[in-house]
Amino acid sequence: MTKALYPLKFEPILMERIWGGKKLETELKKPLAGKSGIGESWELSGVEGHVSVVSNGFLKGNTLAELLEIYMGDLVGDAVFQRFGEEFPLLIKFIDAREDLSIQVHPDDALAAQRHDSFGKTEMWYVLQAEEGARLISGFVETVSQADYLKAVEEKRLESLLASHPVQAGEVFFIPAGRVHAIGAGILLAEIQQTSDVTYRIYDFDRRDAQGQARQLHTQEALDAIDYKAYPDYRTAYEVLSNAVSPVVSCPYFTTSVLALDGPLTRDYYSLDSFVILICTEGAARLVYEGGEVAVAKGETVLIPAELRQLTFRPEGQVRLLEVYVPHG
Numbered sequence: 001m002t003k004a005l006y007p008l009k010f011e012p013i014l015m016e017r018i019w020g021g022k023k024l025e026t027e028l029k030k031p032l033a034g035k036s037g038i039g040e041s042w043e044l045s046g047v048e049g050h051v052s053v054v055s056n057g058f059l060k061g062n063t064l065a066e067l068l069e070i071y072m073g074d075l076v077g078d079a080v081f082q083r084f085g086e087e088f089p090l091l092i093k094f095i096d097a098r099e100d101l102s103i104q105v106h107p108d109d110a111l112a113a114q115r116h117d118s119f120g121k122t123e124m125w126y127v128l129q130a131e132e133g134a135r136l137i138s139g140f141v142e143t144v145s146q147a148d149y150l151k152a153v154e155e156k157r158l159e160s161l162l163a164s165h166p167v168q169a170g171e172v173f174f175i176p177a178g179r180v181h182a183i184g185a186g187i188l189l190a191e192i193q194q195t196s197d198v199t200y201r202i203y204d205f206d207r208r209d210a211q212g213q214a215r216q217l218h219t220q221e222a223l224d225a226i227d228y229k230a231y232p233d234y235r236t237a238y239e240v241l242s243n244a245v246s247p248v249v250s251c252p253y254f255t256t257s258v259l260a261l262d263g264p265l266t267r268d269y270y271s272l273d274s275f276v277i278l279i280c281t282e283g284a285a286r287l288v289y290e291g292g293e294v295a296v297a298k299g300e301t302v303l304i305p306a307e308l309r310q311l312t313f314r315p316e317g318q319v320r321l322l323e324v325y326v327p328h329g
Contacts, residue, residue, distance in 0.1 A: 007296075014031075014032065028128075045195075068086045092190070095183060095188070102202070102215065119195060123191055124173065124175060126172050126192075126248075130188070137159075137162045140228065142161075148161075159203075163234055174251070178226055240260050243260075254326060255327045257322070259321045260318075262315055263315065276304040276324065
């Protein structure tokens with residue numbers, strides 16, 4: 001008989017990026033060990049070659065893939081397991097942009113399956129910290145034709161077509177597959193996305209790597225992936241409720257809420273039939289479950305197995321967490 005599951009923490013997977021800085025260490029206490037240019041901390045990943053490893057409890061040292069094979073629906077929920085099998089459906093990251101990231105787009109499920117035998121990539125950003133004047137790109141200013149878009153790319157004036165947004169901590173941007181986007185310099189954020197590593201890089205500001213090479217662009221591949229329509233507002237509006245659940249994003253791939261707490265809160269997860277991911281963005285708390293408790297602090301991510309039906313949050317002062325799960329259907 002297998003032992004009962006518990007709230008699981010994982011070793012961060014630190015990724016070097018040409019645009020990365022040091023805020024993952026200074027703001028989120030990630031162990032960079034003097035390395036520079038670390039742009040991403042993959043907090044929870046089932047991506048082949050970058051699979052998360054448990055860092056706490058009796059399952060320490062086991063991979064997320066091994067847990068899925070053993071615990072199946074007890075870990076992720078029966079409905080989620082039926083839908084995704086042994087593939088973990090979400091990828092959670094912290095991203096530190098010391099410089100502007102490339103302008104890019106992700107294909108939807110149909111195009112990604114056809115071209116890459118992969119899921120598409122719909123994602124969302126929660127801004128943790130932003131330097132004065134920091135901006136990001138999401139969507140077009142006005143609806144454009146594919147021909148006008150391609151002409152702008154060829155003439156290196158793509159940025160003139162794109163909507164640039166000043167940002168501050170706590171703001172959310174939902175990025176459905178097909179939306180052109182880029183994270184700007186001076187932004188630290190949490191990213192919640194489908195499990196996919198398919199990215200079409202459209203423009204990279206003519207940067208060169210340490211060997212003097214320009215990064216590959218995917219101009220032609222991106223054409224069929226892009227949504228060329230402009231939308232009235234690219235920010236996701238939400239109201240922060242105190243000691244309650246504040247809904248933020250709901251889409252077929254994930255549902256995300258904010259928990260802003262300064263007192264105890266009990267959450268009943270029985271009806272979800274899904275795992276729950278908790279991303280601590282401010283403060284610290286104890287997560288009390290049947291069988292024990294686990295501490296969580298700013299910069300940490302915890303996976304709550306589906307078989308844990310109830311969880312009580314006991315904040316240590318003010319705490320803010322993102323709560324994420326996979327909806328039915």
